[in-house]
Amino acid sequence: xxxxxxxxxxxxxxxxxxxxxxxxxxxxxxxxxxxxxxxxxxxxxxxxxxxxxxxxxxxxxxxxxxxxxxxxxxxxxxxxxxxxxxxxxxxxxxxxxxxxxxxxxxxxxxxxxxxxxxxxxxxxxxxxxxxxxxxxxxxxxxxxxxxxxxxxxxxxxxxxxxxxxxxxxxxxxxxxxxxxxxxxxxxxxxxxxxxxxxxxxxxxxxxxxxxxxxxxxxxxxxxxxxxxxxxxxxxxxxxxxxxxxxxxxxxxxxxxxxxxxxxxxxxxxxxxxxxxxxxxxxxxxxxxxxxxxxxxxxxxxxxxxxxxxxxxxxxxxxxxxxxxxxxxxxxxxxxxxxxxxxxxxxxxxxxxxxxxxxxxxxxxxxxxxxxxxxxxxxxxxxxxxxxxxxxxxxxxxxxxxxxxxxxxxxxxxxxxxxxxxxxxxxxxxxxxxxxxxxxxxxxxxxxxxxxxxxxxxxxxxxxxxxxxxxxxxxxxxxxxxxxxxxxxxxxxxxxxxxxxxxxxxxxxxxxxxxxxxxxxxxxxxxxxxxxxxxxxxxxxxxxxxxxxxxxxxxxxxxxxxxxxxxxxxxxxxxxxxxxxxxxxxxxxxxxxxxxxxxxxxxxxxxxx
Amino acid sequence: xxxxxxxxxxxxxxxxxxxxxxxxxxxxxxxxxxxxxxxxxxxxxxxxxxxxxxxxxxxxxxxxxxxxxxxxxxxxxxxxxxxxxxxxxxxxxxxxxxxxxxxxxxxxxxxxxxxxxxxxxxxxxxxxxxxxxxxxxxxxxxxxxxxxxxxxxxxxxxxxxxxxxxxxxxxxxxxxxxxxxxxxxxxxxxxxxxxxxxxxxxxxxxxxxxxxxxxxxxxxxxxxxxxxxxxxxxxxxxxxxxxxxxxxxxxxxxxxxxxxxxxxxxxxxxxxxxxxxxxxxxxxxxxxxxxxxxxxxxxxxxxxxxxxxxxxxxxxxxxxxxxxxxxxxxxxxxxxxxxxxxxxxxxxxxxxx
Numbered sequence: 001x002x003x004x005x006x007x008x009x010x011x012x013x014x015x016x017x018x019x020x021x022x023x024x025x026x027x028x029x030x031x032x033x034x035x036x037x038x039x040x041x042x043x044x045x046x047x048x049x050x051x052x053x054x055x056x057x058x059x060x061x062x063x064x065x066x067x068x069x070x071x072x073x074x075x076x077x078x079x080x081x082x083x084x085x086x087x088x089x090x091x092x093x094x095x096x097x098x099x100x101x102x103x104x105x106x107x108x109x110x111x112x113x114x115x116x117x118x119x120x121x122x123x124x125x126x127x128x129x130x131x132x133x134x135x136x137x138x139x140x141x142x143x144x145x146x147x148x149x150x151x152x153x154x155x156x157x158x159x160x161x162x163x164x165x166x167x168x169x170x171x172x173x174x175x176x177x178x179x180x181x182x183x184x185x186x187x188x189x190x191x192x193x194x195x196x197x198x199x200x201x202x203x204x205x206x207x208x209x210x211x212x213x214x215x216x217x218x219x220x221x222x223x224x225x226x227x228x229x230x231x232x233x234x235x236x237x238x239x240x241x242x243x244x245x246x247x248x249x250x251x252x253x254x255x256x257x258x259x260x261x262x263x264x265x266x267x268x269x270x271x272x273x274x275x276x277x278x279x280x281x282x283x284x285x286x287x288x289x290x291x292x293x294x295x296x297x298x299x300x301x302x303x304x305x306x307x308x309x310x311x312x313x314x315x316x317x318x319x320x321x322x323x324x325x326x327x328x329x330x331x332x333x334x335x336x337x338x339x340x341x342x343x344x345x346x347x348x349x350x351x352x353x354x355x356x357x358x359x360x361x362x363x364x365x366x367x368x369x370x371x372x373x374x375x376x377x378x379x380x381x382x383x384x385x386x387x388x389x390x391x392x393x394x395x396x397x398x399x400x401x402x403x404x405x406x407x408x409x410x411x412x413x414x415x416x417x418x419x420x421x422x423x424x425x426x427x428x429x430x431x432x433x434x435x436x437x438x439x440x441x442x443x444x445x446x447x448x449x450x451x452x453x454x455x456x457x458x459x460x461x462x463x464x465x466x467x468x469x470x471x472x473x474x475x476x477x478x479x480x481x482x483x484x485x486x487x488x489x490x491x492x493x494x495x496x497x498x499x500x501x502x503x504x505x506x507x508x509x510x511x512x513x514x515x516x517x518x519x520x521x522x523x524x525x526x527x528x529x530x531x532x533x534x535x536x537x538x539x540x541x542x543x544x545x546x547x548x549x550x551x552x553x554x555x556x557x558x559x560x561x562x563x564x565x566x567x568x569x570x571x572x573x574x575x576x577x578x579x580x581x582x583x584x585x586x587x588x589x590x591x592x593x594x595x596x597x598x599x600x601x602x603x604x605x606x607x608x
Numbered sequence: 609x610x611x612x613x614x615x616x617x618x619x620x621x622x623x624x625x626x627x628x629x630x631x632x633x634x635x636x637x638x639x640x641x642x643x644x645x646x647x648x649x650x651x652x653x654x655x656x657x658x659x660x661x662x663x664x665x666x667x668x669x670x671x672x673x674x675x676x677x678x679x680x681x682x683x684x685x686x687x688x689x690x691x692x693x694x695x696x697x698x699x700x701x702x703x704x705x706x707x708x709x710x711x712x713x714x715x716x717x718x719x720x721x722x723x724x725x726x727x728x729x730x731x732x733x734x735x736x737x738x739x740x741x742x743x744x745x746x747x748x749x750x751x752x753x754x755x756x757x758x759x760x761x762x763x764x765x766x767x768x769x770x771x772x773x774x775x776x777x778x779x780x781x782x783x784x785x786x787x788x789x790x791x792x793x794x795x796x797x798x799x800x801x802x803x804x805x806x807x808x809x810x811x812x813x814x815x816x817x818x819x820x821x822x823x824x825x826x827x828x829x830x831x832x833x834x835x836x837x838x839x840x841x842x843x844x845x846x847x848x849x850x851x852x853x854x855x856x857x858x859x860x861x862x863x864x865x866x867x868x869x870x871x872x873x874x875x876x877x878x879x880x881x882x883x884x885x886x887x888x889x890x891x892x893x894x895x896x897x898x899x900x901x902x903x904x905x906x907x908x909x910x911x912x913x914x915x916x917x918x919x920x921x922x923x924x925x926x927x928x929x930x931x932x933x934x935x936x937x938x939x940x941x942x943x944x945x946x947x948x949x950x951x952x953x954x955x956x957x958x959x960x961x
C-alpha cells in the first residue's frame with residue numbers, strides 16, 4: 001500500500017477537500033437563502049392522495065400511460081383553481097399533494113375516470129363573446145393550453161385564417177372552433193378510403209357553418225359569430241353578443257340557453273372533471289377552451305365502445321383513429337348517425353364528451369351502420385394515440401382507485417416536525433454520550449465526525465430541497481435519525497480496528513491507524529453496501545412514505561462513506577501524531593489499562 | 609460485576625458462542641415456534657391501513673372526554689368509533705368514510721370541542737391499500753433477499769450469504785411473534801420497520817463475517833485450531849464491536865420510540881421505531897448466536913475444514929496423552945507445559961466446555 005510518508009502528509013489535504021465541499025454547499029445554501037428545507041405536507045399541513053392504477057390484467061401500467069394520467073390529473077387539479085398542487089408519479093402510483101386541508105371536494109374530481117359519451121351537437125358557438133380587439137383575442141392555435149390574451153402569439157393566427165374562404169373578421173373567436181374542428185375530424189366508415197381530404201375540408205366547413213350560421217335561418221355567416229360584422233369597432237351590442245343568434249334553439253331546455261350564454265369557456269375551470277348526466281342535455285366547452293356547445297342527451301355511451309386504435313391509412317399514410325362498437329353501441333351509433341347526418345350544421349356533429357368537455361365533435365357525413373368508424377383529419381401519432389386512448393379508457397388512460405387520502409392539519413404537522421426534531425436531537429445526544437463514555441479521546445473524534453456528518457446532511461438536504469424540489473417529510477426525518485446509528489457504526493468499526501492493532505502490540509499508533517484503516521475500510525464499505533442495497537430496494541419497491549425513508553437511508557449511507565473517508569480517517573491520522581493519543585493518555589481511549597493484556601485467543605490468532 | 613464490565617470494556621472476553629450452538633439453535637427454534645404459534649393463535653393486530661377506514665386527529669381541548677368524542681362521532685357515522693389519546697391529540701378511528709362524511713365529522717367535532725375545522729386532520733384509507741402495501745413489502749423482501757444473497761456471495765461466499773439470510777428470516781419471524789403476542793398494531797410503518805431491520809440485521813453479521821473471513825484465511829496450514837474455534841475467536845474478537853454498533857444503532861431508535869410514544873402517541877414515529885427496536889434487539893442476538901453458528905455448521909461440512917478438524921483432534925489427543933504422561937511421570941501440573949502447547953491445552957479445555 002501507500003508508503004507511510006505520503007499517507008501521513010495527505011490528511012490535511014483531504015480535510016481541506018472536505019472543507020471546500022462543505023463551504024461550496026454552504027455558499028450555495030447561503031446564496032439561495034435556502035436555510036430551511038421545504039417540508040412535506042405531513043409536516044407543513046396539507047392533503048396527500050395516493051392513487052393506485054387498476055389494470056384489467058393486473059399487470060403494471062406502462063410508463064407512458066402513467067405520464068399521461070399525471071398530466072391529465074395535473075390539468076384537472078389546476079383547473080379547480082388549487083394553487084401549489086403537486087402531481088407526481090411514485091413508482092406505479094400517482095401522488096397528489098395539495099397544501100392546506102378541506103380540499104376533499106376537489107380531490108373527488110381529480111381521480112375519477114370520466115366516461116365517454118357521444119352526444120349530438122344542438123348548438124355551438126365560439127368560446128367567448130366578449131368584445132375584443134381582433135389581434136388580442138385571436139387565439140394561438142395551440143389546443144389544450146389555457147387561453148390567454150397574448151398579443152404577440154395572436155398575430156400569427158389572425159393572419160392565417162384571412163386566406164381561408166370567408167374568413168375575415170368572424171374568424172377570430174371562431175378561429176378556435178375552427179382550430180378544434182381541424183383536430184376534430186370526421187368519422188367515416190372504415191371501408192371508405194380517399195375521402196380524407198374531403199373530410200377535412202368538410203370538417204372545416206362544418207365547423208365554420210356551425211359557428212356561424214344555421215342553415216341560413218337568419219343572418220349571414222359572418223353576422224353572428226363573435227360580432228364579426230364590425231371587426232374594427234368593439235362590438236358590444238346584444239345581437240352580436242348573443243352566441244345563439246342565428247341558431248335553431250328548438251328542442252333545447254331554456255335553462256341551458258341561459259347557461260350557454262353565460263358560460264366562459266376560456267376560463268381555467270371550464271367544467272373539466274364534471275360528471276355529466278347522460279339523460280340530460282348539457283352545456284359543455286371544448287377541450288381546448290375554444291368553443292362551447294349545447295349537447296343532446298347521450299346517444300352512445302363510452303362503455304359501448306369495444307376498441308379504438310390509432311394507425312395510419314394504408315393508402316395515404318395519414319394518421320387515423322379506428323373505433324369499433326359493441327353490438328348495442330353499434331346499433332345506437334348507426335341510429336344516431338343516420339338521424340343526424342342529413343341535419344344542418346352544427347346539428348350533424350356528434351360530440352364526444354369526456355371529463356366534462358368535448359374532446360372531438362366530428363361532422364357525421366353519412367350513416368355508419370357497420371359498428372365501426374374511422375376518424376380522420378390532421379392527426380399525428382401523438383394526437384391519434386391520445387384520442388384512441390381517450391375513446392378506449394375514458395379521460396384517464398388508466399383506471400385509478402384512491403389508495404389513501406391523508407390530510408394533516410398544520411398543528412399536527414408542527415407536532416410531528418417537533419417530535420421528529422426532538423427525537424433526532426435526543427438520538428444524537430445519547431449516541432454522543434455513549435461514544436464519549438466508551439471511547440473517551442477517540443470518542444471526541446467520533447463525535448466530531450458525527451457533527452461533520454450532520455452538517456453535510458443538513459447542507460445536502462437544504463440544497464436538494466431548493467434545487468431539486470425535495471421536500472423533507474416525517475419518514476425522511478426518521479430515516480435520518482435512524483441513520484445516526486449507521487454513521488456511528490462506521491467509526492466504531494474503525495476505532496475497534498485501531499485498538500485491535502495496538503493490542504497486537506507491535507505497532508506504533510501511527511502505523512496502527514494506517515493498517516487498521518486498510519482493514520476497516522473494507523468492512524465499512526461492505527456493511528454500507530448492504531445498507532445501500534436495502535435502501536435502493538425499499539426505494540423502488542415501496543409505497544407511500546417508505547420511499548422517503550429509504551431515500552434518507554441511502555443518502556446518509558453515502559454521506560457516511562464520504563465522512564469516514566474524508567474526515568474521520570484524516571482526523572485519526574492527525575490525532576495519531578498528538579502525544580495525547582500516541583502515548584496512550586488515560587483519557588485517550590487508547591490507554592494501556594484500557595487495552596488490557598492480550599488474551600491467549602489473540603495470541604493464537606497472531607501465531608496462526 | 610465490575611470485572612465483567614471492565615473486561616467488556618477492554619474487549620477481553622471469551623464466550624463460546626459457536627461451541628454452544630446447539631443451545632442457541634434450541635433457543636432460536638423455541639422462540640420461532642412460540643412466535644409462529646403466536647401468529648397462528650392471535651394473529652397480527654392489523655392497523656386501520658389494512659382494513660380500510662378513516663382516522664381523524666384533533667387537539668385535545670381541556671374538559672373533553674373519550675366518551676364525549678365517541679358520542680359526537682357516533683352521532684354522525686352511526687357506529688362506535690375507536691377513540692384514543694395520542695399525545696396532545698384525540699385520535700378517532702372509524703370505518704371508511706367518504707369525503708362528505710369526513711367533512712361532516714370535522715364540522716361536528718370542530719363545533720363541539722372548539723377547534724378550528726381545518727385543524728382536524730383526517731386520513732381515509734381504501735380497503736385494499738394495506739394489502740397493496742403488504743404485497744409490495746413481500747416483493748421488496750424477496751428482491752432484497754435475492755440482492756443480498758448475490759452481493760454476499762460475491763463479497764464473501766454463498767455459505768455466508770445463506771447463514772445471513774437464515775438469521776434474517778429468524779429475526780423477522782421472532783419480531784412478528786413479538787407483535788402477535790403483545791398485540792402491537794401492525795401498520796405500513798411497521799412493515800417499513802421490518803424491512804429496515806433486514807439491513808441492520810445484516811450489518812452486524814457482515815462485520816462478524818468479515819472478521820471470520822480474515823481469521824480463517826490463514827488457517828489450515830497449522831493444525832492448531834478448527835474452523836469452529838477460529839470462528840469463535842473471531843466472534844469473541846468482534847463482540848465488543850457488535851455490541852457497540854448494535855447499541856449505537858438502537859439508541860437513536862429508542863429516542864424516536866420514546867418521543868413517538870410520549871409526545872405524539874400513536875403514529876408513524878411510534879410504529880416505525882417500535883418495529884425497529886424489537887427487530888434490532890433480535891438482530892443483535894441472531895448475528896452472534898444464529899448467523900455465525902450456522903456458518904460454522906455449513907463450513908465444517910467442507911472436506912477441507914473437516915480434515916483440519918480431524919488433524920486438530922488428533923494433535924490434541926496426542927498432546928493430551930503427552931500431558932497425561934507428563935503428569936504421571938513427574939506429578940507436575942499441566943501448567944508446566946510451556947510455550948505454544950499451553951495454547952493447545954487452552955483450546956482443548958474450551959472445546960470440552
